[in-house]
Amino acid sequence: MKRKITNYKQLPMSSKLRRLIAGILVPMAIVIAILIGILCWYSIQYRTILQNVTSASAFNQNFKGEVDLKMFYYVSDSAYADGKPMDEVENARKLAEKLLGQTTEKKSIEAIESVRDLCITLESRMDEIDNAKSYDERMTQLENNIYILTDLIQTYMYDYLYYESVHLSLLQNDITHQAQLLIIATIATMIILIFIIGSYASYMANGITQPLTSLTKRVEDIKEGDFTVHSPVKASEIEIQTLSDGFEEMVGKLNSLIQENKRAERRKRHAELELLQSQINPHFLYNTLDTIIWLVEADKKQESIEMVSALSDFFRFGLSKGQDVITLEEEQKHVLSYLSIQKVRYQDRMDYEVNIPESLYKYSVPKLTLQPLVENSIYHGIKLQREKGSIRVDAVEVGDKIELTVKDNGAGMTHERLLEMRNAIENGEKIGFGLRTVHQRMQLLYGEEYGLTISSAEGVGTTITAVIPKIEGDEKGLLNV
Numbered sequence: 001m002k003r004k005i006t007n008y009k010q011l012p013m014s015s016k017l018r019r020l021i022a023g024i025l026v027p028m029a030i031v032i033a034i035l036i037g038i039l040c041w042y043s044i045q046y047r048t049i050l051q052n053v054t055s056a057s058a059f060n061q062n063f064k065g066e067v068d069l070k071m072f073y074y075v076s077d078s079a080y081a082d083g084k085p086m087d088e089v090e091n092a093r094k095l096a097e098k099l100l101g102q103t104t105e106k107k108s109i110e111a112i113e114s115v116r117d118l119c120i121t122l123e124s125r126m127d128e129i130d131n132a133k134s135y136d137e138r139m140t141q142l143e144n145n146i147y148i149l150t151d152l153i154q155t156y157m158y159d160y161l162y163y164e165s166v167h168l169s170l171l172q173n174d175i176t177h178q179a180q181l182l183i184i185a186t187i188a189t190m191i192i193l194i195f196i197i198g199s200y201a202s203y204m205a206n207g208i209t210q211p212l213t214s215l216t217k218r219v220e221d222i223k224e225g226d227f228t229v230h231s232p233v234k235a236s237e238i239e240i241q242t243l244s245d246g247f248e249e250m251v252g253k254l255n256s257l258i259q260e261n262k263r264a265e266r267r268k269r270h271a272e273l274e275l276l277q278s279q280i281n282p283h284f285l286y287n288t289l290d291t292i293i294w295l296v297e298a299d300k301k302q303e304s305i306e307m308v309s310a311l312s313d314f315f316r317f318g319l320s321k322g323q324d325v326i327t328l329e330e331e332q333k334h335v336l337s338y339l340s341i342q343k344v345r346y347q348d349r350m351d352y353e354v355n356i357p358e359s360l361y362k363y364s365v366p367k368l369t370l371q372p373l374v375e376n377s378i379y380h381g382i383k384l385q386r387e388k389g390s391i392r393v394d395a396v397e398v399g400d401k402i403e404l405t406v407k408d409n410g411a412g413m414t415h416e417r418l419l420e421m422r423n424a425i426e427n428g429e430k431i432g433f434g435l436r437t438v439h440q441r442m443q444l445l446y447g448e449e450y451g452l453t454i455s456s457a458e459g460v461g462t463t464i465t466a467v468i469p470k471i472e473g474d475e476k477g478l479l480n481v
Helices: 013-057 063-075 086-102 106-129 135-223 238-279 282-297 301-322 328-349 370-382 415-427 433-446
Strands: 325-327 350-355 364-366 389-398 401-408 451-457 461-469
Touching: 013 086, 013 135, 063 086, 063 106, 063 135, 086 106, 086 135, 106 135, 135 238, 282 301, 282 328, 301 328, 325 328, 328 350, 328 364, 328 370, 328 389, 350 370, 364 433, 370 389, 370 401, 370 433, 370 461, 415 433, 415 451, 433 451, 433 461
Parallel strands: 350 389
Antiparallel strands: 325 364, 389 401, 401 461, 451 461
């Protein structure tokens, strides 16, 4: 009763667990990535501004004094003159260009651009002094150009430091504020994620526990004896659904086996009852009692006592305290009692011999196995011929099996009759009732590889072989493998 899964919601439990893990890790990874990105962005901004402030702080605070003094010495042609301070101005211009490439604040950009432009202008004005024709003209250019430009350069550089410091301070406040917002957002996100993941985990847990609870109840019902097949438990997990489907399939097979076992047990009991009924054959009993009366009337007291004793043993061993399986020793006693009765009735028309080794006495055999075979040899073999007949019962050990053989030299059967008997035994037909019942009981007890086989030839005799497993019988007559 395999059930094909068509519900698209049914997934392996491993897939659902992977989804749950992904539902936890992916949102957390996104939140962490956003946090790291924001922190990196602020960190880069803060580091850039800090570098700008640090670089601007490297500007010579005595720039104006040094440049003005050197230019004064140069213009006045003083003994202390060491040329024009072009290096100082060039360094200031390079610093301004460097800071300009790293600055983002508008006012800071304007201030540092002014420093750069003023440095270029200052260099030009310093070169123009060389073209002045008189000392007074050079001094005028020094005061009106050089001094004013150096003052402006230093002022704009200080303005740049001020604006960048203010920007740095505002950025710090912004970072603090954003960090607070990020913490709040992170906490809120985590709460939402925990709620969503908790809901999904609860849904998933219910999807697992509810079907398992139903399966547990189903097991309890089966323990109470309910072997009827129910509809499988509906589950969203393929593993649980497969378990439920397989469980109901197993229950169905178990129920079938139980019913088949009951039917087999009924067949076995029916076969045993038929054998017992055949054993208490009125004709056999009448003939035996008539023989006893004849012996008494003939004043054969000892023979009549032996006959009554044999008849008593025959029925006592046949009942076997209600046991289905007895030992070979008990079965031998039962068939000997039957043969001794028949020997008295048929006198010189029949001889018999029973050879069962003592080493095989402990092994078990279905009750009433040999007697129907011997009875068949007498009534369908020995009785149908004029000459004296003989019956031989043997038991031999063959590996893990025992072969019981009943052989007679009676009338035998034609080939057609032999085939008819074999088919009757195998197919359960009414012919050859005793043999069929014995064969059926053996197969019900031990399996199809065991049972009876018949060989016969007309005018030669018949041999019936019963194959049973080598199993020891305990004190109660039960099978003890």
